[in-house]
Amino acid sequence: MADFSNLLTPGDQLNGFTVVSAEPLPEVEGWAYVLDHPATGAQLLWLANADDNRAYAISFKTPPADDTGVFHILEHSVLDGSDKYPVKEPFVNLLKTSMQTFLNALTFPDKTMYPVASTNVQDLENLMDVYLDAVLHPALYHRERIFEQEGWHYELESAEAPLTTNGVVLNEMKGALSDPEDVLFMHVKRRLFPDTAYAFESGGNPSAIPTLTYEGYCDTHARHYNLANSKSVLYGDLDIRRETAFLNERFSNETDRNAGAPNVLDLQAPVRPEPATVQLATAPENACVGIGYVFGTWADREQVLAADILLDALMGSNEAPLKRALLDAGLGDDVSAYLMDGLAQPFVLFEVRGAQPGVGERFQQVIEATCAELVADGLPVDRLEASLAQAEFNLRENDMGYPDGVAYAMMAMNGWLYSDDAPTLYLKYEDDFRDLSDSMGLGVFEKLLDRMVVHNDHHALVTLEPVEGTGTAQEAADLAKVKEALTDEQLTAIMAEQAALKAEQAAPDRPEDVARLPHLTVADIDDGPSEPTSRTVDAPYPCTVYDIDTHRIDYCYLYFDLRRVGWAELPYVSVLVTLLGKLDTHRHTAAELDTLIEANLGSFSTFIETYNDADDPLNTVKPKLVVAAASLSEKVDMLATLPAEVCRETLFGDTDRIKAILTQQRVALEQSFVNAGHTLAMSRCCAGFSKTALLSQQTSGIDYYRFLVKLLDRWDRRATGTCELLRNLCGRIFKGDDVEMSFAGAPGDVERYWQVAGDLGLERDGHATKDQLEVPTPRPVKEAFTVPSQVCYVAEGAAGQLLTHPTVYDGSWLVAAKALGYGYLWNEVRVLGGAYGAGFSCSSAPLLTYYSYRDPAVDPTLERYARAGQWLEAWTPTDEDLEGYIVSTVAALDAPVKPRALMRRQDTLRLAGRPAGWRQTIRAQVLAATVDSVRALAPSLADVPAAGAVCVVGGADIVAASNAGLTVQELL
Template sequence: MVDLGDRIAEYAHKSGFQVVESQKVHEIDGVAYRMVHTKSGAQLLFLQNEDNNKSFSITFKTPAADDTGVFHILEHSVLCGSDKFPVKEPFVDLLKGSMQTFLNAMTFPDKTMYPVASTNDQDLLNLMDVYMDAVFHPLIYKKKAIFEQEGWHFELSDAQPAQLEYNGVVFNEMKGALSDPDSVLYDTLSAALFPDTTYRFESGGIPAAIVDLTYEDFLETHARHYRPDNSYIILYGNVDIERILTFLDLNYLSPLSEVERKVLAPNPIGTQKPVINTNVLRQMVTSPENSCAALGFVAGDFSDREQLIATDILVDALLGSNEAPLKRAILDAQIADDCIAYLEDGIAQPFVMLEIKGLREGAVERFGSILRKSAQALASGGLDHELIEASLSHAEFVMREHNMGYADGVVYSIAVMSGWLYDDDMALDNIRFEAAFASLREKLEHGYFEELISRLFLTNNHYAQVEIVPVQDNEDDVLREKLQKYQAAMEDDGLQAIANNVASLRLAQQSSDTPEALSTLPRLNISQIGIVPPEPKFELDTSTSIACLRHHIPSHGIAYFYRYFPLDGISFDELPYVGLLSMLLGKLDTSAHTAAEIDLLSQAKLGNLNFFAEVHEHIADNNFSAKFVVFTSALAQNCSYAASIADEVMLHTNFHTYEKLRDILMQKRVAMEQGFASAGNAVASRRAASYYLPAACVREQFSGIDFYRFLKEQIENFEENKETLANKLHEIARRIFTGNNCLLSFNGEDADLDNFLNAHKEFEAQFSDVNSASSEARLRVPNLVDKHEAFIVPSDVSYTALVADRRQVGEYSGVWSVISRVLTYGYLWQEVRVLGGAYGTGFSSTITGLSSFTSYRDPHLDETVQRFKGCASWLAEFAPNEEEFTGFIVSSVAGMDAPLKPRELMRRQDGMYFSGYTPELRARSRCQILECTVEDIRAFSSAMERLCQSGHVCSVGNRDILKSSKLEFELVDLIG
């Protein structure tokens, strides 16, 4: 029998690759093969295992040499057509027509990655083909309009006289990104820590510098960096390796090796000698509440993986929760509203960042001294080793679950490049962890972590301290000054030239791809989709002491427990207290344990301990069910703790620990305010839905803008109302956590459930016997009205939503899923992103009735709403060719069939149960997608017209954009 490794070595040799090393990697349940393509110098890593959600990525070393964001603009631009696939948006065409489970591109501080994933072999090869041609043979050399669209260009305003303006997708994206104080703080700290290396620059680009990038420099940068000998290819999963290696060699790597190149070296990363850089101030136009500061400590370099794993664990143990000792010291000193900390890994010189938010007087001056005093105490014998052991256990759980939100192959690719980019022999170090965890456990009792505290915080000679100072107006607005100077020096014919250029750009943007160009794209046909993937069933089991929704999903020894408590007995006005309750449980003392002890127990024994409220809408009508959810997960040996710890927190939390309570309220306020400015599209969509949808109105009360206002009121009147608040929270908890009204959702082994229920019995009698269904309080939603609001937040862009009730135009059909793809990647992408300059846009329509248009990091408002409303007439004329429409069908089905991690699949099945969406109905929706025709899509245009005309609009964003709107919003200064 021929060994698999020998076969792979043979395949590699035939395709011009040489296998440099092969190793078993237990952490991925497979074997890693590292290769080099002899002719081109391209490096390749194959992570072979049985995962059918396979992936490919190609990464280039791209250290920034300035703040122009050239690599970010290149990341966008190379996906705008290539020699082999000369269409305007092959990236969008792939989103439209492939079975991808992940498709994106990512700009990091020193690298650019192009990863894709799919469960279909041919689809993966198609995705690889488009990406390889995009990065090596992009149309950017032939079409300057791509640079202007994705990077920046001049435009003229509609005002008289016309004024110069900047526009461009990356330009607008970074205006939005750098409206976030956290982003600006990070950039400032990185520049202070690494003043002589690439990390002093914002790789995404600073708007004032983006507009200095010339087309010639843009092209020259691509030529120097997008080349095989500066590339790293990663394959993952159960792929046809012989076929892929042959494909890469024949189609790209060998032909590229024959291309003569000028000797142009890629930018260097550099190594920063130790520096101490303190008292760095940076002004930012934002609200006073966004004041923040940070300390950064360089934690060695990329090569010491065990030390970096230890540092990550240490930071979690000392600063990962309110009760962690370093964070508690900072909170007790009352210098700021919140403190967060993390290890910034994935760069050549990783560093620990400690940030304080919502600064109080003297905060920056005291920050360092508080940290040093506390670190000294910990390093001198005050470190509780149980804290470190708990963080180690929790880190191991996270790695075992490996639920990172992306396809596994993409996550592993990112991890691999955190070492491989800097050392050819470190391709696997960042996906190995078991040996390091075992080693650290041995070192724990020998002073290792005390020494690490000292090296990191006390004797470190490479650190910096920076502060963001909010200002109301930036008198030194570089962009505004550049525009004014440029226009002042310009003759009338110069303005006309700009107008002509914009007209040419618009013409290029609005032109359609030729049939010949479209025919070059690789596409799947419907026959290649395959049968419906088998999905584990779930059923209600009433034979247990708690009614149990049983799931049967393989989960690698992890058990999941969701307890759903109905909120029927809570009045509408009491819902904000439910929101507070979900924030506070697990973070305060109980009658048996301090908050610190609860935190320690949770980290050591559980994977998750979470509390939250949610609303499930019924698919057949306007009814809904609001639930308070208690979620725990654990390894099999700890399932009893999944019940006992959660039960103790639910039943015996002491809400009268006022200082800790106030800390959590302040932290939530800060987090919500930053969310308004960074994820305003979701905020606007939820708010607009609350104007007509009872379930959405309930959500607003415990997690939306209404809850935020309630939260601010509680903070402002905390001293006078704290006892009343604590008593009310205790009462609400008693009414929610009843013994007779809970549904348990469970996934795991029978023994896991038995252990959970046996541990629960110890607390069972302590649950309230209040019957929430017979309580005088009732969850009745008041009459709903369209408030037509626009919320001003500190941001340079806007986020706009138009939502409507799909049920008013008929019952749900799978056709709506196809329409969502057609509009998002067809009409809206062209109108709102390409022509309008917004970074993101989309349409979705759910089976429960919510239809929603959104824009993300958008320089416009009124124009965007008009474009939303223009979709109906576009749908009426929808006329794709057969291959394009088949692509929409394939991608829509793929969206339904995409594999989910056990926890996500379990939650989806729970949602189906509560909403009345049966597996049979889901299967029918899938059939309706497969049977959908172009005529079906066009037939929905009148329904879309009615939706748009009856829709509700809300916007969140920049003051000037909102004030200039002619849509007659009620303007609300949300944060001020």
């Protein structure tokens, strides 16, 4: 392994950079080097280690001064072409052609980040080159229509038509601020920080976005997107001399716009405003209350870490003391708490969802009274120790949802944004963690809770009150007034500009401009990563062990067959997996069990997962109840016993607690319908063709949600029978006849597991049991479900095997999905249509599915789906284009994954009966794809509109405007 210690010494001069500091950083298994670029004022942090998933991020301090979302619009806009790369959307070109493992841009309340990652050094530098030119030399200064596309513009189809607005960020934020929780957070933040940048919505409030002018947008970029206002992070196994030379060349070409000072980011003096009420057109059950407590500044890193642990101990589960007190108070359907860090002044936010009328002040009283009691009596040490143990597990697992280099760049900015002297403050945790562990029982957490809540003079309470109506209707009324005030000449100008924008959006890039973009070739692709080997071990049940380096974490998955369960009983299995681990067992109360699990298991969950047979994927269905758990290697004995206790010994007698848990699940499902409607719509389309997908509707989709609503509405009458059925299901499902296990962990731990676990206490029938599960025949429908939202999600799909031109799944479909997603749908649905996102998916069934995300309309999107087959049939990419699609597709297949995800992927292949080397076969087919092999798929796409299913999830006004012949049902 390469040694990254002492490579640079403070004071060293390196290609225009000066080394400021060098220190070991065990948290990243490497060293941290900080460098300055005196010529521009830029700063650079290199996190040097052996990781070959390398990353770079450049960030700018961007505190907003209003609600126009200008920094969010700029985040989109700078990636729409630059001086060096004058194509319309180099960002999309990179998605199509690079080996990126991460490529995006992110707007935060006070900063904007542009991170990229790749396992290929040349590819990383290609990404860096395009991104740096984008942020420093964007085309937005001479292409005003970038502002119109990404921000907002008026649209008018004729002089008699209604005036409307459109724009990618505008529609994104209409979707985001259809979520009551996002609206609540916006107003709590506004009340906590009335005199600072945090009072404003950095993403943009849809009512304020149309007040942003092009001139103000350009001025904002000029004042903030300069290197003196930037901080860069390099990560991984890199040649720092090569990379500093690379950066110096690009930094030295920065444009000096003499624009003036950036917006200020001040600290807020403590405030205690009167409770506020805000209204939102949403469903009555979406009433919610939030209270935020500001408890310090970013500079006290240990306090922020302690607050995270404390919040978990207080609110991390239904049995945590503060959450239990709030639930018992009956204030609403669910309560939760969040640590809002990554701000100059972190705060904790407590929220009650499904709030009863007028509970705001009572909510605050219960929080503060309960916290005062805990301060006076002492916090439960066992819960604090369990939360510390959970934090230790999370740190060792290091699965942050992003490539490590991207996640570390985000963490670094939690301190570095506010002080040039704090680039590694939030990357260090070992000493703070040790101090907190040593301070257990010494009152440290009680003192923090007292400052944070009990005696805190900086807090704000907001109630969100649902009202009738729709935001769409109000917007239409407002725009009608705007139109009345416009002259005929102005209306004509709007129509002309709309036509000009569409023409510019539809015009292809010049080939010579596209040729400027850097790209890799197939020759740059290394051999793919090898799949982990597996073996079976002598155990009471079939047990597959994967040879994966898990960093001394043990992962265990138990798969129980559901063939003994009838179709009508499947929703109750979903109820069962929701409850397991949250109720009393024969040996422990729910509170005791909760503490034991958190103290000893890094994760524990139960869920339903459905597999099909690779030979007949549409008509076969193999549902499993999965018991998933993980622990540190030294706690493998608890891994072997606690999950088994939950499965065998859970008691189903506490009907009030069961109702509360199921109500929380209902609330979570309703929130997902508004925020992730595309996932819901896609799965609903697939259920029209696949028994596996249809079964998923019964256990987790719309059908299950409706079952759950009815169950809760009739709970008093159905509670006793439901509990008896749950006991019966446990007896039928948790059998030794129908279980298999997979394991990955430290050497020797699987043997230790079975020594402790024995046979898991599972009974066997000892004779064949008739299958009870019969799945109905899927039937496609065209339907829409209305939710409180100003946007919609549009999905259309079909089964490749059932079309007039049937198709089978191979690697060419993956290349086609890339081409359709970024070559056709991005331009048609996102750029021209104004949706925030769109894509195409082909699963191995194969199920062909289009989707849009935060879309302003239904019918135009369906019309664009219908033309996709014609587009693909006429597809004539250059050799470089095709090669780019192949490279990016292979890169997605080869992308590094964390041990848990790798193990789960192998389980999925095994349980679906995929032959050994199946992924390598698909990868080889991708590499062998040709224009002809991709175009040959076009007839299947042409069949989809006639034979396919359609599902729309969205606002009632948008759905009502559709003429697609959809069966409309109200969902929320």
